[in-house]
Amino acid sequence: MLLAELVATSDEVAATSKRLQKLGLLSGLLRAAGPHEVAITVSWLSGYPRQGRIGLGWAAVRDASGEPAPEPTLTLREVDTTFEQIARISGAGSTRERARLLRDVFARATETEQQFLARLILGELRHGALEGIMVDAVARAADIPLADVRRAHLFTGDLATVAEAAFTGGRAALSQFGIELFRPLKPMLAGTADDVDDALQQLGRGAFEFKLDGARVQVHRSGDDVRVYTRNLNEVTESVPELVEAVRTLPGRELVLDGEAIALNEDGRPLPFQTTMKRFGRKLDVRAMREMMPLRPFFFDLLYLDGETLIDLPATDRFDALTQAAPPELLVPRRVIESIDDAREFLEQARLAGHEGLVAKSLDAAYDAGRRGSAWLKLKFTETLDLVILAAEWGHGRRQGWLSNLHLGARDPEHGGFVMLGKTFKGLTDQMLEWQTRELLAREIARDAYTVHVRPELVAEVAFDDVQTSPRYPAGLALRFARIKRFRPDKRAEDADTIGRVREIFAGLRSR
Numbered sequence: 169m170l171l172a173e174l175v176a177t178s179d180e181v182a183a184t185s186k187r188l189q190k191l192g193l194l195s196g197l198l199r200a201a202g203p204h205e206v207a208i209t210v211s212w213l214s215g216y217p218r219q220g221r222i223g224l225g226w227a228a229v230r231d232a233s234g235e236p237a238p239e240p241t242l243t244l245r246e247v248d249t250t251f252e253q254i255a256r257i258s259g260a261g262s263t264r265e266r267a268r269l270l271r272d273v274f275a276r277a278t279e280t281e282q283q284f285l286a287r288l289i290l291g292e293l294r295h296g297a298l299e300g301i302m303v304d305a306v307a308r309a310a311d312i313p314l315a316d317v318r319r320a321h322l323f324t325g326d327l328a329t330v331a332e333a334a335f336t337g338g339r340a341a342l343s344q345f346g347i348e349l350f351r352p353l354k355p356m357l358a359g360t361a362d363d364v365d366d367a368l369q370q371l372g373r374g375a376f377e378f379k380l381d382g383a384r385v386q387v388h389r390s391g392d393d394v395r396v397y398t399r400n401l402n403e404v405t406e407s408v409p410e411l412v413e414a415v416r417t418l419p420g421r422e423l424v425l426d427g428e429a430i431a432l433n434e435d436g437r438p439l440p441f442q443t444t445m446k447r448f449g450r451k452l453d454v455r456a457m458r459e460m461m462p463l464r465p466f467f468f469d470l471l472y473l474d475g476e477t478l479i480d481l482p483a484t485d486r487f488d489a490l491t492q493a494a495p496p497e498l499l500v501p502r503r504v505i506e507s508i509d510d511a512r513e514f515l516e517q518a519r520l521a522g523h524e525g526l527v528a529k530s531l532d533a534a535y536d537a538g539r540r541g542s543a544w545l546k547l548k549f550t551e552t553l554d555l556v557i558l559a560a561e562w563g564h565g566r567r568q569g570w571l572s573n574l575h576l577g578a579r580d581p582e583h584g585g586f587v588m589l590g591k592t593f594k595g596l597t598d599q600m601l602e603w604q605t606r607e608l609l610a611r612e613i614a615r616d617a618y619t620v621h622v623r624p625e626l627v628a629e630v631a632f633d634d635v636q637t638s639p640r641y642p643a644g645l646a647l648r649f650a651r652i653k654r655f656r657p658d659k660r661a662e663d664a665d666t667i668g669r670v671r672e673i674f675a676g677l678r679s680r
Contacts, residue, residue, distance in 0.1 A: 169205050171247055171277070172240035173197070174212060175284045178293070181213070185583055187301065194305035198331070201244075206335045207328040208248045214302050215293040218248060218328055219255040222289070223266055226613050229286045232270040236279040247273060247285070290613060291623050300581070302327055310334040312342065320345040322537040325354045325401055347424060347472045347479070349390045352397040354538030355426060356469075358527055360669070361545040362676055364511035367528040370542055375487065376511060377468055377502045378518045379525040379546055381441050382430030383448055383658055385465065387415050389423040396429075398448065399658050407450045410458060411465045420493050422474050426535075427467035427500065437522040441654050448658070468500040468527075471535055479535035483543075486535065504531070515547065525549055551673065552631050552653060553578065553665045556586050559621040560608050563593070563601070570601040571608050571620060576630060576650065578643075578667040586624050587643045587667045595631070595651035604655070627656040627664055635674040643667050645674055 177197045181190050194213060201209045211218040250273050254266045274282050287293040303321055307314040312334050320330045320342040333341040347353065361367035367374065384399035385408075394412040395405045405412060411429055431439040431447065438444075439461065447463055470490040471479050478486050490499065501518075505511045505528075515526050525548040533543035555576040563572030573593040577586030596604070604626070611622040631653045638646035645667075 169201050169209075169244050170240055171242040171244055171281050171284075173200070174209060174244060175280055178213060178284060179280075182584065187582075190301055191305055191308065194302065195309040198305060198309035198335075203335050204332070205244050207332040208244045210302060210306065210331040211328045212244075212288055212293075214327065215288070216291065217251050217255075217288060219251050222251055222255040223257070223262070224254065224270060224289050226290060228263075228267050228270060229289055231267060232274040233282055233286060234271070234274060236282055237276050238278070240278050240281065242273070242276050242281060291625065292613070306331045306334055310338070312339055316342050323347060323351075323353060325352070325538065347477045349388050349422060349424070349472070350393075350395055352386050352388070352401045353424075353471065353479075354401070355384055355386065355399050356536050356538070356544065357540035357663075358544035358546040359540055359542050361528060361547050364515055364526070364528075364547060365508055367526075367545045367547060368505070368508060368511060370545060371528055371530050373504065373506045373531065375483065375502055375529045375531055376505045376514050377500045377527045377529065378521065378523045379527050379548070380428040380430050380466060380500065381438050381524045382428035382444050382466070383441075385411065385427055385429045387411060387423070387425045387427070387465070387467075389415050389418070389420070389425075391421055392416060399663075400660060402449075404448050407448055407454060408463055409454065410463055414465050414498060418494055418498075420473050422472065423470070423493065424472035425467045425490075425494070426469035426471060427465055429463045429465050431461040431463055445657060465498055466500045467494055467498055468502070469535060470494075479537065481534065482532045483529055483535075484531040519549060550631050550653075552629050553647075553670065553673075554627050554656060554659060554663065555589065555630050556624045556661050556664045557604075557608065557622060557626040557628060558586055558588060558624055559619050560604070561591070561619050567593075567601060569605075571605040572596065572601060574604070574628070574652065575619075576628070576647065577624065577664075578670050579661070579664045580667050586661075586664075588641050589643070589670065590638075590641065590646040590650055592630070592647075592650040592652060594649075595653060600652070600655070624661050627659040627661060629653045629656055635670060643670070645670055 177193050180193050184190060198206060198209060208218055250269055254269050257265050277285060303317055304314060307317040316339055317330060321327050323345040324330055386397045388395050394415045395403055396408050396411050397403055431444045433439055443461055447457060450457055470486050470493055473489060473493060478489060503514050518526055528545045530543040555578055557574050558577040559575040560571035561573040563570045573591050575588055575591050577588050580587045607626060608620060608622050611625055612620050613623055614621045630650050632647040632650045634648035635645055636648050637644055
């Protein structure tokens with residue numbers, strides 16, 4: 169397949185806001201692709217190269233963008249092969265060799281193809297072909313029930329791999345996917361409830377747990393081999409030896425556990441989230457860091473036990489299995505609650521213990537990996553949103569030389585991209601200013617005299633007092649008294665809150 173065919177479809181998908189039209193365009197292109205082009209097509213239309221990050225930044229893309237080719241000749245396989253070569257290059261002279269290979273590809277690309285490839289490499293391909301629509305498109309194009317594709321995707325977390333299996337082996341190939349030790353699943357995510365009354369109204373009787381301000385972890389064990397993964401499915405085993413040691417003491421020989429890791433002070437109260445996150449990804453001085461800020465695991469779900477997959481069981485059965493598999497000191501505090509008074513009392517216990525709220529869970533729900541729904545509902549003491557940093561303005565006075573005022577964006581799953589909701593420079597410590605300046609400059613894509621525009625990758629948890637109407641911003645809404653509570657390096661841009669969630673909060677605040 170020619171790259172030009174995929175680019176044309178991408179442009180058509182971007183031009184419509186109608187989900188069914190997007191679905192028809194995407195599934196049509198997938199049917200036209202060869203069996204071994206499907207994985208490339210799915211990856212690129214989902215917004216990323218099949219190889220992930222390939223070591224190319226804005227400067228390399230800018231330098232490669234020269235005189236375009238007059239006619240389209242590039243094929244998907246040719247470009248993908250070049251990406252594969254670029255991703256494998258390392259050592260002395262690797263930057264120069266990556267740039268050369270990229271220039272060779274761009275020299276054969278038309279102007280529209282160059283623009284597409286630049287956005288793909290830089291992670292800026294926002295045309296509304298988000299993962300949910302792509303899952304549906306794969307099912308439709310391969311003529312396989314959507315539930316089968318979703319389930320296979322649940323186990324792999326890699327839609328390109330699932331798509332290739334669907335097109336080459338059909339339903340039989342997809343049925344082979346299951347929980348595999350040391351291949352982490354995407355975590356189940358929680359929706360939001362306004363308060364305990366709202367949570368109980370939605371769930372009826374439910375299990376309420378302390379919401380810990382820690383780092384989400386998934387721990388896999390086979391015998392003495394224990395590995396720890398973050399919510400982004402990155403392995404961090406070397407950084408957290410105490411979690412490995414704790415899980416090795418459990419009676420089960422094969423386990424997949426879901427939970428939180430958190431640093432506590434001497435009184436057992438949680439340390440700030442940023443303190444906990446200092447332990448993750450750290451490979452040097454781990455022993456010293458462990459002595460300074462030891463981590464405690466608190467598990468709340470058991471997904472696999474000694475050869476048996478548990479994710480399809482009701483939550484109450486998984487909770488029972490978890491209590492048999494781990495001692496109370498390794499479990500998140502949980503209480504089955506039916507009344508509002510009990511829920512409020514438990515919420516107050518969480519507050520007094522220094523935690524950030526509760527998570528209410530349906531007792532009947534299966535573990536819906538990778539999805540956010542109403543089976544889990546989080547209740548926080550302060551209303552917050554996880555938003556993406558779109559740009560930042562240079563500071564003044566004592567903040568001279570630092571990027572300070574942050575442009576905040578909510579995810580727009582319907583149209584793709586992000587919708588700006590305002591700016592804030594509040595809540596930032598000197599340490600945060602230094603960190604965000606370094607991280608944002610590493611993601612720079614353009615700038616003017618006052619503002620640095622960045623790839624939309626960094627997520628921040630933003631507290632606010634109100635959502636108000638504003639003609640200044642595209643959605644007609646803006647956050648009032650927004651302030652940065654913390655950065656969330658454990659979350660990706662696709663995990664950010666949506667503009668739909670912002671509208672829900674706005675409507676809820678106005679109805680009170």
